[in-house]
Amino acid sequence: MSMTELVASIAILLVSIFIFVTKSSKSRASSIPNPKAPKSYPLIGSSVAIFANRNRRIQWISDLIQSSPSATVVIHRFFLDDSHVLTGNPANVQHMLKTQFQNYEKGSKSRRALFDFLGNGIFNINGDSWKFQRQLSSHEFSTKSLRKFVETVVDTELSQRLIPTLSAAAASNAVLDLQDILQRFAFDNICQISFGYDPAYLLPGLPEAEFAKTFDEATEISSGRFNSVFPYLWKIKKFLNIGSEKRLKEASSRLRQFAKNIIKEKKQELSKNSSLESVDLLSRFLSSGHSDEDFVTDIVISFILAGRDTTSAALTWYFWLLSQNQEVEKEVLREIKEQSESPVYEEVKDMVYTHASLCESMRLYPPVPDRQQGCKTRRCFA
CATH class of the missing domain: 1.10.630.10 (Cytochrome P450)
Structure with missing residues (x-):
């Protein structure tokens, strides 16, 4: 078997597994009133659950937060992408947006994702530049x-x-x-x-x-x-x-x-x-x-x-x-x-x-x- 055929076979297998697990996850998601944190798999993280709930994303996230004792959920994304921390806990929100605001800067990935549209506007910068525009x-x-x-x-x-x-x-x-x-x-x-x-x-x-x-x-x-x-x-x-x-x-x-x-x-x-x-x-x-x-x-x-x-x-x-x-x-x-x-x-x-x-x-x-x-x-x- 050539390298091309091997890669193609692996790709088809991964796609088949992904579709199967996605359908299973979607059916389970519709039957569980208070879902727990989505399961995270090696390499793909919680991409299966994210894909399964792509058309009800806000409701899904709200359900996750409500079912969490701490009102905070961590979602692991695909491969090496950063994890996302989703919180509805007032103490956490106050910590990030008020008391320790200076410690939670936008990361380089966020800036790159928004730069084509927002450039160096106030929603896409940190530190002194942000303070200057705000003032x-x-x-x-x-x-x-x-x-x-x-x-x-x-x-x-x-x-x-x-x-x-x-x-x-x-x-x-x-x-x-x-x-x-x-x-x-x-x-x-x-x-x-x-x-x-x-x-x-x-x-x-x-x-x-x-x-x-x-x-x-x-x-x-x-x-x-x-x-x-x-x-x-x-x-x-x-x-x-x-x-x-x-x-x-x-x-x-x-x-x-x-x-x-x-x-x-x-x-x-x-x-x-x-x-x-x-x-x-x-x-x-x-x-x-x-x-x-x-x-x-x-x-x-x-x-x-x-x-x-x-x-x-x-x-x-x-x-x-x-x-x-x-x-x-x-x-x-x-x-x-x-x-x-x-x-x-x-x-x-x-x-x-x-x-x-x-x-x-x-x-x-x-x-x-x-x-x-x-x-x-x-x-x-x-």
């Missing part, structure tokens, strides 16, 4: 002029797009996908706040927006790199420039070219008018002396990522919960009516009940339950 962003968001700009953008999007869209649907008794509507609402807002660019994603007719579609594709493929059963597959596809990796390369290139075109236009505008009154985040960064296009692009793309799906997911769950709890809905409406005479920002600060109900909604349904790129570390939390 810079915190300073800009704390300014009254930016806060006023945010109020204006959100109020315009509400009054001219969201409310008319919902009112038209109510008048015609039409059915809307609320999550899609709120994603469009959030995307328009965050793009205007970050770039000063209006994608007009929530116009009547709900048009396709090329920038939004490209951003979605880059986000999905980058996230998929983490969720792949075989972690090295995306690297092979990237080397060969095929499949999803080819699409990610093209999507990231279009996003960055789009961003750089806007940056050039902003620089020209600011050279004519350097006023910081009610301007977007990009203009503020450029005006403060941060003119490197790659640096600013990375920051702004990270803000769009942070502000779009998180906002829409939180609002979607919130409205769903309100629809299921009429007493809470009545209290929220009562408070809104009482505060409606105040300026927008001031009235929001005084809405104690509404704020508490929104926080409870996010506690029950976290807006980012499984987005690994949003975590400080790949040791993410369900």
Whole structure:
């Protein structure tokens, strides 16, 4: 038997075993209400269980954590890939994200997986670079002029797009996908706040927006790199420039070219008018002396990522919960009516009940339950 035939025979055998064990694992997983930590095999780790539960990943992870006495589970990945620590233990979360935050940096594998999309943005860096971007962003968001700009953008999007869209649907008794509507609402807002660019994603007719579609594709493929059963597959596809990796390369290139075109236009505008009154985040960064296009692009793309799906997911769950709890809905409406005479920002600060109900909604349904790129570390939390 030649070496080629031997390798082919071994490969076929391994694939057959993998499929058999996967089917067995899947049938067992559906019959066990409180699964224990997935079994780990030599070389392939827990890839069998990961593959078997690939279409119910979040629920599977939640089940694992709930069945663990410590609310913490370790999953061993394929071959030499790092193990993943999944925890729902509040003490562990506080340890990693607060008391010992500095000890849990993003590893090189995480940075490589996200670099094509996020570059050196705040979600993909560590140490001094992370602190610098955080301080810079915190300073800009704390300014009254930016806060006023945010109020204006959100109020315009509400009054001219969201409310008319919902009112038209109510008048015609039409059915809307609320999550899609709120994603469009959030995307328009965050793009205007970050770039000063209006994608007009929530116009009547709900048009396709090329920038939004490209951003979605880059986000999905980058996230998929983490969720792949075989972690090295995306690297092979990237080397060969095929499949999803080819699409990610093209999507990231279009996003960055789009961003750089806007940056050039902003620089020209600011050279004519350097006023910081009610301007977007990009203009503020450029005006403060941060003119490197790659640096600013990375920051702004990270803000769009942070502000779009998180906002829409939180609002979607919130409205769903309100629809299921009429007493809470009545209290929220009562408070809104009482505060409606105040300026927008001031009235929001005084809405104690509404704020508490929104926080409870996010506690029950976290807006980012499984987005690994949003975590400080790949040791993410369900």
